[in-house]
Amino acid sequence: MTTRYTPYTPTTLEPLKPEPEGMIDWLTSSDHKRIGMLTMGTALVLFLTMGALAIVMRTQLAQPGQDILSPQQYNAFFTMHGTGMISLVITPMALAFGVYLVPLHVGAPTIAAPRLAMLGYWLYAAGSVALIWGFATPGGANAGWWSYPPLSDAMFSPHRGQDLWIAGVFLSAVGMMLLAGTVLWTALRLRAPGLTMMRLPVFTWSEIVTCLMVLPSFASLLAALGLLVAGRIDPAIFQSNFWNITYQNLFWFYGHPVVYIMFFPFVGCVAEVLATFSGRRFFGYKGTVLSLLTFAALSMAVWGHHLFASGQSVNDYFSLTSILLSIPAGIEYFGFAGTIIGARMRYPPAMLFALAFIPQFLVGGLTGIMVATPSIDYQVNDSYFIAGHFHYTLFAGSVFGLFAGLYFWIPKATGIMLSDRLGRVHFVLMVIGANVAFMPFFWLGLRGMPRRVASYPASAGFTTLSFISTIGSFIIGLAMLVFIYNLYISARRRRPAGPDPWGGYTLEWATSSPPPRFNFSAEFPVPQVRSYAPLLDRAEAASALAGQKAGGP
Amino acid sequence: VKLTAPLVVAGWGGAIGLLTALLAGMGGSAVVVGIFGGAVAITEVMAVSVLMSRRRRPARPPGLDPPTAGAFMVAAAAFLALIGLAFGFWTALLAIPLLVGAVIYEAYVYRKRGHLQARR
Numbered sequence: 001m002t003t004r005y006t007p008y009t010p011t012t013l014e015p016l017k018p019e020p021e022g023m024i025d026w027l028t029s030s031d032h033k034r035i036g037m038l039t040m041g042t043a044l045v046l047f048l049t050m051g052a053l054a055i056v057m058r059t060q061l062a063q064p065g066q067d068i069l070s071p072q073q074y075n076a077f078f079t080m081h082g083t084g085m086i087s088l089v090i091t092p093m094a095l096a097f098g099v100y101l102v103p104l105h106v107g108a109p110t111i112a113a114p115r116l117a118m119l120g121y122w123l124y125a126a127g128s129v130a131l132i133w134g135f136a137t138p139g140g141a142n143a144g145w146w147s148y149p150p151l152s153d154a155m156f157s158p159h160r161g162q163d164l165w166i167a168g169v170f171l172s173a174v175g176m177m178l179l180a181g182t183v184l185w186t187a188l189r190l191r192a193p194g195l196t197m198m199r200l201p202v203f204t205w206s207e208i209v210t211c212l213m214v215l216p217s218f219a220s221l222l223a224a225l226g227l228l229v230a231g232r233i234d235p236a237i238f239q240s241n242f243w244n245i246t247y248q249n250l251f252w253f254y255g256h257p258v259v260y261i262m263f264f265p266f267v268g269c270v271a272e273v274l275a276t277f278s279g280r281r282f283f284g285y286k287g288t289v290l291s292l293l294t295f296a297a298l299s300m301a302v303w304g305h306h307l308f309a310s311g312q313s314v315n316d317y318f319s320l321t322s323i324l325l326s327i328p329a330g331i332e333y334f335g336f337a338g339t340i341i342g343a344r345m346r347y348p349p350a351m352l353f354a355l356a357f358i359p360q361f362l363v364g365g366l367t368g369i370m371v372a373t374p375s376i377d378y379q380v381n382d383s384y385f386i387a388g389h390f391h392y393t394l395f396a397g398s399v400f401g402l403f404a405g406l407y408f409w410i411p412k413a414t415g416i417m418l419s420d421r422l423g424r425v426h427f428v429l430m431v432i433g434a435n436v437a438f439m440p441f442f443w444l445g446l447r448g449m450p451r452r453v454a455s456y457p458a459s460a461g462f463t464t465l466s467f468i469s470t471i472g473s474f475i476i477g478l479a480m481l482v483f484i485y486n487l488y489i490s491a492r493r494r495r496p497a498g499p500d501p502w503g504g505y506t507l508e509w510a511t512s513s514p515p516p517r518f519n520f521s522a523e524f525p526v527p528q529v530r531s532y533a534p535l536l537d538r539a540e541a542a543s544a545l546a547g548q549k550a551g552g553p
Numbered sequence: 554v555k556l557t558a559p560l561v562v563a564g565w566g567g568a569i570g571l572l573t574a575l576l577a578g579m580g581g582s583a584v585v586v587g588i589f590g591g592a593v594a595i596t597e598v599m600a601v602s603v604l605m606s607r608r609r610r611p612a613r614p615p616g617l618d619p620p621t622a623g624a625f626m627v628a629a630a631a632f633l634a635l636i637g638l639a640f641g642f643w644t645a646l647l648a649i650p651l652l653v654g655a656v657i658y659e660a661y662v663y664r665k666r667g668h669l670q671a672r673r
Contacts, residue, residue, distance in 0.1 A: 028621050118621040122628030130636060137639075163639035170635060171628075188558035188603050197556045212565055215599065216592035229638065246584050253588050293561070297568035300592060301576065304585065317579040321572065 019517055030118060031517060032111035032186075036100030037413060039121050039179070043092040046128060050084040051480060053077050055473050058437070062470035064458040074454035075142035076161070080135040082145030083165065086258060087172045088128050090394060093402055094265040095176060095214075098183035098207035100413065104508035105204045107192025107526040109518035112185035120178030127172030134164025141165035144452070146251055149238040153231045163232070170225050173218045173254075180218075184211035192507075194529045198289070201506045201532050202275075202282050205289050206268025209296035213257045213264075217300065221254035245312045252303040260299040262394060263361075264292065266401025267332060270354040273404045274339045276504050277351040281533050283338030287331050295328035308374045309381045315374045322372030329365055333358070348502070349423030350407035353400045356431055361397030364389060367442070382452075385445025391438040403430070403483075411497035415513040419493075422486035429479035437472025440465040499524070505533035559604035566596030623662070626655035 019025065026034055057077050060068045069077060103111045111117050134141045139159035143152035152162055187200065187208050200208075227247050231237045238244055275282040282288065302325065304318035336358055345351065367389040371377045380386060403426075411417050449462045456462050500509040508515065511524040520526045530537050554560070573589040581589075630648035637644040 028625070030621050115621045115624055119624035119627055122625050123631060126628045126632035130632065133636075134639075160639040164636065167632075167635035167638055171631060174631070175628075184599075185603075185606075188562070189606060197558060197561060208561070209565075212562065212596065212599075216595040219595060220588060220592070232638075242584075249585050249588055253592070293565055294568070297565060297572060300569050301572040301589070314576065314579055314581050314585070317576050317581065 028118075030110075030114035032099055032103050032114060032117060033413065033515065033519075035111070035114070035117050035121050036096045036098075039092050039096035039099060039124065042121075042125060042128065043089050043096060046084060046088045047093075048480060048484075049132075050081050050089055051477065053081045053084070055477050057081065058470040058473040060454065061456075061466050063467065064456050064460070064463055066455060069454060071454040072139070072142060075144075075452070076135060076140030078452055079141050079144050079147075079165070080131070083131060083141075083169065085394070086145060086262070087169055087176075088124075088131065090262040090398055090402070091176055091258060092124055092172075092179075094210060094262055094398075095179045095183060095207075097203075097265050097269065097405055097409075098211070099179055101409065101508060102183050102186050102204055102207050103190065104511070104515060104519055105201050105506055106187055106190055106195055107507050107520065107529070108186055108190035109520065110190075111182050112190055113182045116178050117182040120175045120182070123175030123178065124172045125175075127168045127170070127175060129168075130164050130171060131168030134161040134168060137161040137164065146248075146255060147228065148251075149228060149231050149244055149247055150235065152228060153235045153238050154233070155235045166225050166228055166232075170222065173221050173225075176214060177218045180211040180214035183207055184215075187211075192526050192529060198286070199529055199532050199534075201268075202271040202285065202288055202292075203265070203268035203506070205292050206264045206271070209292045210261050210264045213261055213296050213300060217254045217257040217261070220250050224250035224254065245307075245310070248307055248310065248312075249303070252306045253300075256303040256306060257300055259390070259393065260296065262398050263401075264296065266357070266398045266405065267292075269405030269408065270357050270401045271335065271339075272504075272506065273350045273354040273408050274336060275533070276408075276502050277346045277348065277354075278340050278343035279345075279503075280339055280343055281505070281531075281536060282335060284331070284335040285532055288335040291328035291331035291335075295325065295332070298325050298328065302372075305372055305377065308377045319372055319374055323369055325372075326365070326369055333362070348407065348420060349418070349427050350404050350502075352424065352427045353404035353407065353430075356427070357397060357400040357404060360392060360400060360434065364392030364394075364397050368393065380445055382450055383445035384441045384449045384451055387451050388438055388441030388445060391441065396434045396438060400430070400434075403427075408502065409508075411501050412508055412513045412515070414491075415497050416490055416493075417495040417497050417501060418490045419486050422482055422489070426479050426482045426486060429475055429482060433472050433475030433477075433479050435472070437469050437476055440469040440472075444469075500535070503539075505536040507534060509535055559600050562596060562603050563600035566593055566600055569593050569596065623655045623659040626651045626658065630655065 019029070019031065026038065029035065056069065057074065060066050060074060099111060099117060103109070131141075137160050139157075140161040141147070141157070141164065143157055143162060143165075147162070147165065150156055184207075187204055191200075224247055227237075227243065227250065231243070231247075238247075271282050271288070298321055301321040302318055304313040304315075305322050307313035308315060308318070340355075367385070371380060371386065371389060407418060407423055444462055444465050447461060447465075449456065449460070449466075456466075497513045499512050501513070502509070507526065507529070510527050511520050516524070527534050527538055569589070570593040573586060573593055576589060577586045630651040633648040633651065634645040
């Protein structure tokens with residue numbers, strides 16, 4: 001017999017007490033909202049740290065022949081910047097949104113296995129410590145975020161930094177798998193009655209496909225790290241090309257899907273923000289859900305395009321699957337366009353970031369299609385063109401989706417409105433900074449500037465574009481300072497948000513801001529769910545009723 | 554067809570299974586097909602576990618989760634065990650008392666939670 005989950009509504013027998021607010025209470029909490037905010041807060045601090053490393057690297061490259069960093073230090077900086085942004089910042093942020101929001105979106109009182117979720121956070125925190133420790137050791141880890149052997153084996157990277165890099169990436173990967181498992185289980189198993197799969201919000205679907213990808217792809221990363229450990233114990237292993245290529249396949253089976261893991265949740269954020277501020281349901285819901293599932297499946301099958309230049313890849317297959325990605329991506333863009341075209345839009349900072357995400361990610365996506373063609377990839381491989389492509393994908397795309405989500409949901413999570421004016425200043429600086437910093441990468445790449453070089457000669461013709469890019473990186477740094485100031489000043493002013501400051505459509509807006517311990521209460525019960533926009537249904541029903549009353553019998 | 558949770562997971566696993574078969578058909582080596590096939594297997598195991606869980610007890614009522622200090626201890630133990638790669642495996646020995654502590658703590662809080670549930 002199938003048993004169904006019964007939603008929890010607190011009764012007078014169990015009064016809602018405010019949770020203790022001490023640091024220990026936060027650090028040992030089993031409340032998914034606290035776990036989500038801890039993960040997000042930690043990732044935000046690390047975001048600033050990794051961003052600072054990027055600014056130092058850009059300063060080094062602003063002029064030819066500078067020696068702010070030695071080549072070895074530069075290698076350690078880009079290794080830490082890449083590993084940190086991927087393993088410690090954007091992936092955790094993508095999952096932190098899920099930890100915080102998915103239980104609310106499905107009308108559940110808590111996340112599935114909250115203690116496991118907290119273990120996931122602590123493993124992530126431990127991984128962060130190990131990685132930063134490794135960076136700080138003499139020599140540091142300097143074999144890049146992919147750490148290909150034999151460069152990363154004990155013969156060529158004998159220092160402790162590389163060992164701590166392995167430990168840090170391993171710990172944070174296991175932590176992410178635990179967080180993804182709990183988010184997935186919550187979405188699949190703890191849905192409120194009436195909340196069928198096809199009534200889940202687009203954001204929750206984006207988290208489902210993300211978590212489906214995390215579990216097998218991160219398992220591949222763990223296998224790759226195990227192989228690397230074996231190679232550091234016995235460097236003879238990597239004298240065989242078989243194991244080198246196996247490592248590359250294992251690594252990229254994680255390394256490419258993780259790009260989508262860092263992207264899908266922010267597509268979900270953008271979809272919710274666009275629908276809310278357009279005053280409409282998200283256009284093409286079924287098509288978007290199907291495209292997310294297809295996109296996720298295809299994105300598991302494209303990793304081999306990172307091996308085009310090695311001559312060890314099935315080029316036809318991986319080129320085909322990589323180019324096919326444009327179909328589900330196009331469907332999602334069709335959904336975005338259908339939602340906003342002709343709508344009476346509002347433009348708070350969340351909407352501005354969501355709107356900027358659309359063209360900026362398109363630049364990253366289209367250049368991705370270009371490099372999915374082996375003949376073009378051979379030409380631009382290991383050049384700044386590739387760096388431009390993925391910075392448009394991950395920064396001008398995902399990070400803009402991230403800020404759309406933060407400006408949208410911070411009032412829900414804290415009960416405090418952020419400053420709208422500072423949010424707009426932040427947005428303008430981010431758009432200018434991102435494009436000034438990363439657009440020159442494409443021209444630098446086409447002019448032949450290789451990636452991962454600590455310096456270049458004045459005669460190379462890279463100076464002007466490199467200098468412009470450095471200015472862009474400082475503008476991004478300034479934008480981040482504005483954001484931090486916004487958080488600070490808004491926390492001091494404490495302008496109350498109320499339960500639903502934006503007129504949102506999904507279930508989290510039906511409860512208080514911040515939500516009570518078990519998300520919904522006798523005062524804020526889970527509303528009836530008949531579609532993926534239950535609060536819009538409720539508003540439309542109320543409006544129809546009011547119209548009937550006004551019209552009389 | 555009603556889109557149920559196990560069907561979503563199994564269907565997605567089936568889709569990547571098809572892509573794996575296509576890769577094998579287009580000349581993928583045993584290693585790459587094996588890696589991709591492993592992902593299909595993990596996904597289908599997840600689908601079966603989702604299916605099985607629907608046939609088990611409902612989720613327990615919330616409100617009784619004690620603090621999660623055990624999670625911190627397990628993570629600290631994992632950290633000590635893994636930094637042994639850099640500093641020698643003696644650090645893994647330091648992990649053992651932490652793991653024992655975590656097990657004792659978790660056993661204690663689960664027992665306490667059992668008492669609380671019985672009282673309800």
